[in-house]
Amino acid sequence: MPRVKPWIFLSLAVALGAGAAIGRVHLSNSVGTPVADAGRAESAAAGAVAPAGGAYGVFVSLPDGPPRVHTGEHDAMGRPVTVSCVSCHTSMEPNLARRTAADPPMQFHQGLTYAHGQLSCVSCHNPHDYNTLRLADGAAVPYPEVMTMCSQCHAPQARDWTYGAHGGMTGYWDLSRGARHRKSCIDCHDPHAPAFPSMTPTFKPVDRFLTPHRTGGAHE
Amino acid sequence: MSDERTISLPVLGQIDRRTAVKGIGATLGLGAFGVAISPLARMREQLSAEELMQKHYKELTPEDKEAVFARLEREAKDQYGADVSIHDPQPIPGVRFGYAINLSVCNGNGKCVEACHKENNHDRDTNQSYIRVFEMPKGTTDFEHGNTTYTHDVPREGHYYLPVQCFQCENPPCVDVCPVEATWQEDDGIVVVDYNWCIGCRYCQAACPYHARRFNWKKPTIPAEEVNPDQGYLSNRVRPQGVVEKCHFCLHRTREGRMPACLEACPTGARIFGNMLDPDSEIRWVLKNKRVFVLKEELGARPTLFYFFD
Numbered sequence: 243m244p245r246v247k248p249w250i251f252l253s254l255a256v257a258l259g260a261g262a263a264i265g266r267v268h269l270s271n272s273v274g275t276p277v278a279d280a281g282r283a284e285s286a287a288a289g290a291v292a293p294a295g296g297a298y299g300v301f302v303s304l305p306d307g308p309p310r311v312h313t314g315e316h317d318a319m320g321r322p323v324t325v326s327c328v329s330c331h332t333s334m335e336p337n338l339a340r341r342t343a344a345d346p347p348m349q350f351h352q353g354l355t356y357a358h359g360q361l362s363c364v365s366c367h368n369p370h371d372y373n374t375l376r377l378a379d380g381a382a383v384p385y386p387e388v389m390t391m392c393s394q395c396h397a398p399q400a401r402d403w404t405y406g407a408h409g410g411m412t413g414y415w416d417l418s419r420g421a422r423h424r425k426s427c428i429d430c431h432d433p434h435a436p437a438f439p440s441m442t443p444t445f446k447p448v449d450r451f452l453t454p455h456r457t458g459g460a461h462e
Numbered sequence: 463m464s465d466e467r468t469i470s471l472p473v474l475g476q477i478d479r480r481t482a483v484k485g486i487g488a489t490l491g492l493g494a495f496g497v498a499i500s501p502l503a504r505m506r507e508q509l510s511a512e513e514l515m516q517k518h519y520k521e522l523t524p525e526d527k528e529a530v531f532a533r534l535e536r537e538a539k540d541q542y543g544a545d546v547s548i549h550d551p552q553p554i555p556g557v558r559f560g561y562a563i564n565l566s567v568c569n570g571n572g573k574c575v576e577a578c579h580k581e582n583n584h585d586r587d588t589n590q591s592y593i594r595v596f597e598m599p600k601g602t603t604d605f606e607h608g609n610t611t612y613t614h615d616v617p618r619e620g621h622y623y624l625p626v627q628c629f630q631c632e633n634p635p636c637v638d639v640c641p642v643e644a645t646w647q648e649d650d651g652i653v654v655v656d657y658n659w660c661i662g663c664r665y666c667q668a669a670c671p672y673h674a675r676r677f678n679w680k681k682p683t684i685p686a687e688e689v690n691p692d693q694g695y696l697s698n699r700v701r702p703q704g705v706v707e708k709c710h711f712c713l714h715r716t717r718e719g720r721m722p723a724c725l726e727a728c729p730t731g732a733r734i735f736g737n738m739l740d741p742d743s744e745i746r747w748v749l750k751n752k753r754v755f756v757l758k759e760e761l762g763a764r765p766t767l768f769y770f771f772d
Contacts, residue, residue, distance in 0.1 A: 398772070406744030407564065407752070410731025412721060415743075416554075419719030430731070438730065440615045441569060445576035447589040447610075 298414065298421040303429055305385045308373040327372035336369035338362065343434075357435045366391060366433065392427045403427070518643065519656045519696075527695075530658070534699060541681075541700075544689035548699055551717035553650035559711050559766065560651075560738035560745040561722075562754060563625055566772040568732040570595050570616040570623030577727030578627075581712060582698040583690050585682035592676070592709035593724060596624040603757060603769075627724075628653065628674035628709035629756065629765030636666035636675060645706075651738075651766050652711050654696040660705040667706055671761050675708045711735075738766070 310324035317323055330350075340363045343356035368376035368383075375383040375391045383391050393400035402408035409430065414420035430438060512533055517526060531548040538546040575591045584590035596608025600620055608624060617623065634653050637645050644659035645666055667675040681703040693699040694714030701707050712722035716735070725733040736745035748754065754768035 402772070405747040405751070406736075407562075407734055407748050408567070408731060410725070410728055410733065412726040414719045415716070415721055415736045416719030425731070430729075438569070440617065441571040441729070442615050443570065443572040443613060445572050445579070445589065446613065447575060447579070447591050447594070448587075 298417045298419070300417070300422045300424060302389075302424045302426055304426050305388060305428070308385045331372035336364060336372075338364050338369060340364075355432075355435045357437070358433070388433075389427050392431075392433075396427075399427075513658055516658055518659060531695060534695070538689070538693075538700060542684060542689050543686035544684075544691060546689060546691040546693050546699070548693045548695055549714065550695045551714060553648050553652070554717060555649075556739055557737045558649075558651045558739045559630065559716060560736065560749065561630075561711065561767040562734045562745060562748045562752070563767070563769050564732045564734070564752075564772065565622055565624065565769050567730045568595075568623045568625060568728075569730055570597055570612070570618075570621075571729060573727045573729055574625060574724035574733070577723045578709070580688070581690055581715075581723035583682065583684055583693070583700045585678075585680070586684050586688070587680075590676065590682075592674070592707075593625055593627040594673075596626060597621050598624050603755070605757070624769070625724075626672060626674070626757070627767070628670075628711075629672060629763070629767040630709075630711060632764035632766060633762060635669045635671065635761075635763055639665040639669045641665065650713075650717070652713050653708070654710055654713070655706060655708060656696065657699070657701045657705045657707065662704040662706065664706060670708075671758050671763060672765075675706050677706050678703050 308327055310326055313323045313325055315323040341360055343354045348354055366375050368374045371382060375385060375388060377383055377391060377394055389400070399408050409425055411422050411424050413422040516530060522530065527550060531550070534548050535546055538544050572595055575593045575595060578593050579589060579591040582592065594610050596605045596610055597612045597618065598605065598608045598621060600622055605624055605626060630651050630653050632651065634647055637647055637653060641663060642659060642661055644661065645653060645655045647653045662677070664677055667677060678701050682700055684700065689700070690698060692714060697710045697712065697714045716722055721735055725735050734744050734748050736743035738745055738749070740746060748770065749768065752770040754770045756765040756768055
């Protein structure tokens with residue numbers, strides 16, 4: 243169930259400490275936004291420095307809230323029963339030393355693949371409240387602002403993302419004619435194993451440069 | 463396929479004479495105008511009287527255009543069984559398009575190639591597309607050393623990927639050589655082809671240092687349900703046999719403010735598009751903040767599709 247939340251405004255410009263007026267894009271979580279794919283809400287973004295006549299916004303796909311753990315049970319309606327992170331972790335001493343999934347092996351979070359440098363789990367997860375993330379200075383960050391958390395360690399990519407040069411987009415280049423949609427860091431990078439996955443090319447044209455010894459192909 | 467294989471591309475103005483000679487042969491048949499132009503005689507028999515009477519695009523009045531588009535829509539219905547709508551969006555005043563590709567991020571997956579194929583009503587038999595993606599050994603930007611046939615998982619160690627399509631040059635060598643003015647540059651920088659005016663002599667194809675132009679050797683086949691009905695007269699309408707075609711930055715989309723199809727399809731976010739005249743645009747930011755380069759800069763064609771590494 244999508245939960246109703248207050249408006250949360252966050253500016254990457256501020257997150258990055260960049261003095262210049264980057265803020266073409268302000269992320270915000272809107273109240274009762276329909277939940278898009280896999281529990282990600284698309285958040286309306288108001289242009290801080292809206293392009294001249296820019297009537298339409300930039301929408302960023304962001305998590306709606308903290309992730310939840312599936313119990314494997316289903317309720318009477320057949321829906322999976324999930325529990326929140328804090329339902330276990332409030333009564334557990336956080337393990338500040340854990341930096342791998344294998345050592346010691348996870349008893350509960352078994353499926354986790356972990357390969358993100360030497361970061362400890364609590365570099366990102368807030369040990370005082372597992373329903374939030376945290377910054378290096380300990381400040382709690384709500385899940386919808388996950389990009390602020392990534393950005394503190396990946397400033398070049400975060401800056402490029404802000405200016406549209408990393409992470410791509412769909413929709414309109416001209417915001418006076420239509421809206422634009424953007425992916426967040428974790429749509430492309432699994433926070434636990436962030437290397438972009440390798441892909442298999444599926445489409446190959448048949449033309450002269452592809453079959454060099456063939457002549458008189460259908461197209462040059 | 464071994465990637466040591468070098469493909470000799472027909473580049474005019476190439477330093478190496480062997481390549482050039484081979485190139486002319488490959489591109490213009492025996493190199494003689496008569497031979498080069500002979501497909502015209504064979505292929506354009508299907509020309510209708512109406513088409514033959516059609517005036518040059520630039521001389522068409524709005525009423526003329528309406529009649530021409532209606533005729534083309536009828537032909538699409540007759541020949542492809544598809545209900546299409548042909549329109550002719552004009553350059554937006556104050557807009558000059560620019561495109562940039564981040565080669566540090568592109569992984570050669572080819573989704574752009576496929577998106578172009580579908581968007582632009584390319585021939586299904588040949589999987590034709592305006593984009594080629596070269597797998598390049600690190601250390602060179604000369605795509606004559608690249609390979610487009612790779613089918614293994616990407617990215618591959620020691621390689622990067624170079625998508626090549628029409629660069630919409632500011633100084634387009636292809637336009638100058640057209641004997642009938644069937645191709646020209648518009649105010650937003652896009653170099654267009656009037657497929658109804660093209661005589662298929664393929665001079666432009668030979669003049670392009672980037673092999674961005676394609677010739678329709680056969681009538682494209684596309685199942686009716688796969689025809690993209692949103693068509694531009696100077697862009698993605700189904701091309702007749704015997705004419706030259708090329709990337710047009712999806713002008714039927716981009717002149718309505720939308721992104722090109724290849725950009726939207728890119729899963730890595732490697733492509734950046736926008737108005738170079740807008741100082742706040744993403745493309746301007748890239749031009750200013752990244753070390754962009756173009757291919758074969760020494761030829762002076764001044765491409766407006768740029769590359770950069772992070």
